[in-house]
Amino acid sequence: MALHATFSLPSAISSPKDGKYAAVHAKDTSLAGLSVRDHLRDDLLLPATFTKGFKKRDVPFFVVRAQTATTAPIIKDLQPEQKKTERQFNVVITGASSGLGLATAKALAESGNWHVIMACRNFLKAEKAAKSVGIPKESYTVMHLDLASLESVRQFVDNFRRSGRPLDVLVCNAAVYQPTAKEPSFSAEGFELSVGTNHLGHFLLARLLLDALKQSDYPLKRLIIVGSITGNTNTLAGNVPPKANLGDLRGLAGGLNGVSSSPMIDGGEFDGAKAYKDSKVCNMLTMQEFHRRYHEETEITFASLYPGCIATTGLFREHIPLFRLLFPPFQKYITKGYVSEEEAGKRLAQVVSDPSLEKSGVYWSWNKNSSSFENQLSKEASDAEKARKLWEISEKLVGLA
Ligand code: NDP
Ligand code: PMR
Numbered sequence: 001m002a003l004h005a006t007f008s009l010p011s012a013i014s015s016p017k018d019g020k021y022a023a024v025h026a027k028d029t030s031l032a033g034l035s036v037r038d039h040l041r042d043d044l045l046l047p048a049t050f051t052k053g054f055k056k057r058d059v060p061f062f063v064v065r066a067q068t069a070t071t072a073p074i075i076k077d078l079q080p081e082q083k084k085t086e087r088q089f090n091v092v093i094t095g096a097s098s099g100l101g102l103a104t105a106k107a108l109a110e111s112g113n114w115h116v117i118m119a120c121r122n123f124l125k126a127e128k129a130a131k132s133v134g135i136p137k138e139s140y141t142v143m144h145l146d147l148a149s150l151e152s153v154r155q156f157v158d159n160f161r162r163s164g165r166p167l168d169v170l171v172c173n174a175a176v177y178q179p180t181a182k183e184p185s186f187s188a189e190g191f192e193l194s195v196g197t198n199h200l201g202h203f204l205l206a207r208l209l210l211d212a213l214k215q216s217d218y219p220l221k222r223l224i225i226v227g228s229i230t231g232n233t234n235t236l237a238g239n240v241p242p243k244a245n246l247g248d249l250r251g252l253a254g255g256l257n258g259v260s261s262s263p264m265i266d267g268g269e270f271d272g273a274k275a276y277k278d279s280k281v282c283n284m285l286t287m288q289e290f291h292r293r294y295h296e297e298t299e300i301t302f303a304s305l306y307p308g309c310i311a312t313t314g315l316f317r318e319h320i321p322l323f324r325l326l327f328p329p330f331q332k333y334i335t336k337g338y339v340s341e342e343e344a345g346k347r348l349a350q351v352v353s354d355p356s357l358e359k360s361g362v363y364w365s366w367n368k369n370s371s372s373f374e375n376q377l378s379k380e381a382s383d384a385e386k387a388r389k390l391w392e393i394s395e396k397l398v399g400l401a
Helices: 002-008 036-045 099-111 123-132 150-163 193-215 272-298 321-335 341-353 384-397
Strands: 089-094 114-120 140-144 169-172 222-226 301-305 362-366 372-374
Touching: 089 099, 089 193, 099 114, 099 123, 099 341, 114 123, 123 140, 140 150, 150 193, 169 193, 169 341, 193 222, 193 272, 193 384, 222 272, 222 341, 272 301, 272 384, 301 341, 341 362, 341 372
Parallel strands: 089 114, 089 169, 114 140, 169 222, 222 301, 301 362
Antiparallel strands: 362 372
16 A cells, blocks of 8 residues: 555655756757768668568578567577678667667677667767667667657658668657656647657657668568557556546547647546556557558568566656655565566567567567567557557648648
8 A cells, every 4th residue: 555655646756857858859969860980880881781682481590599489588698600690780779878778779789680770869878878888889870869859750760761771670669757747748849748759759750761661671670669568457557547548539639739639648637647658558559550551561560569667767767756766676576577677678679689579460578487478458559440540640740641
């Protein structure tokens, strides 16, 4: 009960905010969104060593070895011989400057097979983060992306196209969580910030990069959108109030602007924790709608996942200090849902690169032995009609329809 009270009650004492959640365009310290290093290295990486002619069923020798689809254990250490690559594959990871995104970037870069494009709103933070975890210089490029600005998303896509890199995998990972906010804040285009960033920014990014993914001849090309257990009301965690609920999407259809419409997707009163959970439902619905619309035609694998409860990440930076103190031991010793950033990074890296996780339209989770399995989404998070409606409203909001 005590824990419940601590975790459920918002507090007037909010933690210092080290993230920039206001809808401000972060200054681009790069050259046209690309680091100077990137320009210097282009000739070393691509496209000279690019290998043409992969076929769908070819599993390249340098990709991590095949495992049984539903019980694949986590790749612990990649063998040195697997580091020999014909070419490095390119993965764009949004929000790779901390937490899950950074740990995934590290796991993939360490394999030697991947060049990671760290798509981040804070260029210097991302550079420092990459260095601090020891990602080799030649294995990453930082590119500026602020998902809270659709203009920035479009700019990122242009910059990426101009870099000439093929796109093999896109990981939509970045997110904001504002559990203690009393009032909504808004993205550059005036959408409530959590849904604006976590869903609408990624929706536009994924739609605009789909052509680049289609063009890749990597046989295991993928589009991954990170989901979560807390958006799934078929779980205990998903039943902790406030529960995710998109309702009939009337707030979203109204533009989520808090003026002529509610800032919440279901049209209700603002609640930061609910807005985050709703955005995760959108992420999981979007992945499935991509699958229905594009998997057959493009052979791209669309996937989502719950990586485990990574209770130590920056996601909780806006929560009250007591929450941040108690949440990790609560998850470690009571729910046993805790997973370290390193382990979670290996899980997401597995969804990126493991040939056995090729099935499209799947929401992956891991059991106690860290073996992956196809998990069931809640009724709402697997509602095909809602996914279609979400898609159609979202494309209007981001200017695609
Ligand atoms: P972190 O806060 O550590 O990482 C979030 C990342 O998103 C940061 O790099 C942050 O950038 C970036 N970001 C935030 N806003 C923007 C923006 N406007 N534009 C670009 N990047 C942005 O949290 P986690 O690593 O925990 O979260 C990663 C993903 O994992 C999220 O999708 C989350 O929903 C999911 N998840 C997390 C769980 C957990 O227990 N932690 C559980 C289940 C899912 P910056 O460094 O500049 O702040
Ligand atoms: Mg939860 C079965 C257990 C379980 C799991 C796996 C999670 C994951 N949580 C569980 C249970 C509970 N949580 C219970 C019983 C409570 C009441 C005490 C509880 C509370 C709680 C709070 C207040 N949990 C939280 C919060 C948050 O603020 C986190 C959140 O909802 O962020 C959106 C959170 C989380 N619990 C999780 C996970 C993974 C989160 C974090 C983030 C996320 O889903 O992305």
